[in-house]
Amino acid sequence: MIYRKATFADVEAIYELVAAYAEQGVMLARSRNTLYETLRDMVVAIDDDGTLAGVGGLHVIWDRLAEVRTMAVSPHKRRRGIGAEIVKRLMEDGEQLGIEKYFTLTYQPEFFKSLGFVVINKEELPHKVWKECIDCPKFPNCDEIAMVKV
Ligand SMILES: CC(C)(COP(=O)(O)OP(=O)(O)OC[C@H]1O[C@@H](n2cnc3c(N)ncnc32)[C@H](O)[C@@H]1OP(=O)(O)O)[C@@H](O)C(=O)NCCC(=O)NCCS
Structure with missing residues (x-):
């Protein structure tokens, strides 16, 4: 498995x-x-046959605050540590930038819990986090779980 930054060639597979x-x-x-627009946020896992095995993104939101987002591992390749390795790589990028707090909005709390994230009240996140939520079909009834890792 190769882990690297995403390129234009990966976009269609990530989209699907x-x-x-x-x-x-x-x-x-x-x-x-x-x-x-967020291509530079993303890390991909590429399998030996050259296909996309997983993706994840780290999006800077505010001062030393970033969101772990777009986490997806191919259905037949789940529970092999690929998701965890992608988050590790994203955080290595974040460390270089000086990120001090990572958050995520997720339906997969057990995955993020295994990586040291803890559940918080959504209201504890800065308002700027919600800017992109306006385009979400679920807005304003968000049922995702907010989690942070400091
Ligand atoms: C969430 C997701 C990205 C995790 O990727 P993954 O490669 O399967 O996860 P990992 O193998 O790295 O899991 C690391 C640990 O997280 C926990 N974990 C992961 N998936 C879990 C699940 N479904 N239930 C409980 N714990 C889970 C386990 O502790 C696991 O370690 P273990 O397998 O040694 O027990 C993947 O399941 C996925 O693509 N899900 C569908 C899309 C999705 O829900 N994305 C999240 C949107 S925020």
Whole structure:
């Protein structure tokens, strides 16, 4: 398995992986526009056959605060540590930037708990976090769980 920063060549595979999970309602869809705009946020896991095994993104939100987002591992490759390794790589990037607090909004609290995240009240996050939520079909009735790691 190779872990590296995402490139344009990965966008279509990321789009399809995320869209398939979004259709099941387990994560939010990401438009191609968003994927291109946030391409530099993303780390991918590429399998030996060159196919996308997983993706994750780290999006800077505010002073020393970043969101871990767009976490998705191919259905047949889950529970092999790929997701955890992607988050580790994202946090290595974050460390270089000086990120001190990571948060996520998720339906998979057990995964993030295993990585040291703890559940918090959504209201504890700065208002800026909600800027992008306005475009979400679930807004304003967000049922995702907010978690942080300091
Ligand atoms: C969430 C997701 C990215 C995790 O990736 P993954 O590669 O399967 O996770 P890992 O193998 O690195 O798991 C690390 C640890 O997290 C925990 N964990 C992961 N998935 C879990 C689950 N479904 N239930 C309980 N614990 C889980 C376990 O402690 C696991 O360690 P273990 O396998 O040694 O017990 C993946 O399951 C996925 O793509 N899910 C569908 C999309 C989604 O829900 N994305 C999250 C949106 S925020």
